[in-house]
Amino acid sequence: MELANLILELLYDRGEVFFALDELAQATSAGRAQVDEALGELARRGHRFERSPAHGVRLIRPTVLDAYLIERNLPVRHIGRHVICFNETDSTNDTAFASARQAAGEALVVTAEYQRAGRGRLGRKWISPPGTAILASVLLHRQACELPHEALTLAAGLAVAEGIDDAAGISPALSWPNDVVVGEAKLAGVLVEVHTVSGARQVVIGFGINVFSAPPTEQVSGQAICLAEAIGSPWRPASLERIEILRAVLARMERWVAALQSDGAGELHERWCSRCGMINRRLCVQSAGRRFTGRVVDVSPSEGLILLDDDGQRLHFPSATSTVVE
Numbered sequence: 001m002e003l004a005n006l007i008l009e010l011l012y013d014r015g016e017v018f019f020a021l022d023e024l025a026q027a028t029s030a031g032r033a034q035v036d037e038a039l040g041e042l043a044r045r046g047h048r049f050e051r052s053p054a055h056g057v058r059l060i061r062p063t064v065l066d067a068y069l070i071e072r073n074l075p076v077r078h079i080g081r082h083v084i085c086f087n088e089t090d091s092t093n094d095t096a097f098a099s100a101r102q103a104a105g106e107a108l109v110v111t112a113e114y115q116r117a118g119r120g121r122l123g124r125k126w127i128s129p130p131g132t133a134i135l136a137s138v139l140l141h142r143q144a145c146e147l148p149h150e151a152l153t154l155a156a157g158l159a160v161a162e163g164i165d166d167a168a169g170i171s172p173a174l175s176w177p178n179d180v181v182v183g184e185a186k187l188a189g190v191l192v193e194v195h196t197v198s199g200a201r202q203v204v205i206g207f208g209i210n211v212f213s214a215p216p217t218e219q220v221s222g223q224a225i226c227l228a229e230a231i232g233s234p235w236r237p238a239s240l241e242r243i244e245i246l247r248a249v250l251a252r253m254e255r256w257v258a259a260l261q262s263d264g265a266g267e268l269h270e271r272w273c274s275r276c277g278m279i280n281r282r283l284c285v286q287s288a289g290r291r292f293t294g295r296v297v298d299v300s301p302s303e304g305l306i307l308l309d310d311d312g313q314r315l316h317f318p319s320a321t322s323t324v325v326e
Ligand code: BTN
Pocket: 090, 091, 092, 093, 094, 115, 117, 118, 119, 120, 121, 122, 124, 126, 134, 135, 136, 137, 178, 179, 188, 189, 190, 191, 206, 207, 208
């Protein structure tokens, strides 16, 4: 393994404890000069170190998103095996689509510390200050590209909610079609986009998770929250590693996409609805320029949101063209 990655994983796994430079050299069978060179390379990758003449060196937490640490021993066959981390991009969804030719049918994950033109559903903007969020897009592997948009949107939202649960210990709810929420406030959102290139369908699942800050209310349509705030005091930045949250989300996404391919949407439907606080609530939905009011009876991976209106009619709303209005 490359020396810089070896040193990075030793420092990362040690948490906030210092590593003496001699110990680091010994553990990696490298000379002190090589260790210094490798630390320089890691600094160029965006990692920050605290150095102490008495104690050595440690990684400043939380760290930047790092492809090596994200991929390392991740138990996946597709989603998360190949990761590219950018400092800045227009939109990770666009970067993922643009990489489709190089990825040649493989699943590829693209992340960015900052997006100049991040977007949400229905043409909305998605704004996050640099380094405060998880902004990621998965270019689906070829075998999964035929899965329906509606089901993939539900699978992605559930994966994000469950991944946050696994890695950060809070249990967010789901709000149709693509919101991950804590109470009424939005913590994360997913955006599934489909392109057809030379007759081949390409699918990108993008997701944004507010980790250390939430966009100010004037920039979003409803309330927003970040994980740090949702976890509440006492939380320490060092204990909230975006890498671990992202890894957990990718592992869950792999599971749900594979389940859709092999067993259909039955279990996804059940698990999604058990996290959704909208069932049986009365809602107003806007679709094709009209508003419809009724009681939510189901969220279906094939038909979208199902409302029972006041005349007892069952209405269904696809996520691509409908939105909930309060
Ligand atoms: C929404 O809630 O409307 C969906 C938000 C999706 C935002 C993510 S951030 C990473 C990826 N790149 C984008 O431009 N959008 C998605």
